[in-house]
Amino acid sequence: MTARLAISIGDVTGVGPEVTLKALAAEGQSDEFHYLLIGDVELMRQLNDQLGLRLPLAEYDRKNDTHRFSLHNPCPGSLPADLSPGSPGVARAAMAWLTDGAQRCLRMEADALVTAPVNKEAILRSGQAFIGQTEYLSELAGTDQTAMMLLGQDDRGRWLRVALATTHVPLKLVAAQLRAEKIDLAIRLAAQACRDLGLEQARIGVCGLNPHAGEGGQMGTEEISLIAPVVNAARAKGIDAAGPFAADSLFYYAYHGNFEAVVAMYHDQGLIPLKMVAFENGVNWTLGLPFVRTSPDHGTAYDIAGKNQANPSSMIAAIRLAKQLVKQRR
Secondary structure: OEEEEEEEEEOOOOOOHHHHHHHHHHHOOOOOOEEEEEEEEEHHHHHHOOOOOOOEEEOOOOEEEEOHHHEOOOOOOOOOOOOOOHHHHHHHHHHHHHHHHHHHHHOOOOOOOEEEEOOOOHHHHOOOOOHHHHHHHHHHHOOOEEEEEEEEOOOOOEEEEEEEOOOOHHHHHHHHOOOOHHHHHHHHHHHHHHHHOOOOOOOOEOOOOOHHHHHHHHHHHHHHHHHHHHHHHHOOOOOOOEEEEEEEHHHHHHHHOOEEEEEEHHHHHHHHHHHHOOOOOOOEHHHHHHEEEEEEOOOOOOOOOOOOOOOOHHHHHHHHHHHHHHHOOO
């Protein structure tokens, strides 16, 4: 049976449609996968022509589903032309497309979901409750056992893989919301991710929360009272975890190959070093879902949307990772 990747094209006033088509032109022409693009059919056809990509885009037909590149819009009709960036109609359409892609994966009509960028602020302004795509997809799948991993490599092939114990939490609330079960989940899922990637080892380095990992309790006690016991318990279960370490040192050692993955305590602690290393080709991978979900590690970039300036490297990496994981699972 042919493997299928569903791709929700995200906010159409951003760069999502552009990087999706460019990535498929670069990556999807010479493999065995089928691709289902979920979004505005007419817009994608027009953009395909404008970019000169000549992808053979066909409208999705469930009864005669033989096309390599199919288009499907679960919403009635196309969006109006000349939409303002992040308008409510755009945000609602992006959420409908995201939902359709996830539901297809849950029904096993697609093997993986790749999600183009949406704009959180626009979605909230449209009247929909929303924290992030990771949290939304976890709720659709009926699980809270998920974690966000960001991964990417530099131009010399050196990787960083970072799982987050907390995600979209204001910095002033991180310590209060950081719990043992969240740290444990991130460690376990990071170790499983290394196995899913086919890595020979799964050494997990765990960050402290405070500067210098708390200075032995002089600059915070979370390392002693919370993080270290979780790391020790993980080691007792056979996971090769170590820490908590000062984050500034840990990322250096992970970057130079001493750890396959890092568990960071909060969003920017993990994403700043990751984006420093792999800004253009970083990938967001939701660990723990019952289906593969990846996305490019960038936003809607309204300032360059529609100008044929968007770099598709991160979307290419997201599609490649999704295909790799599908092959591993099969």
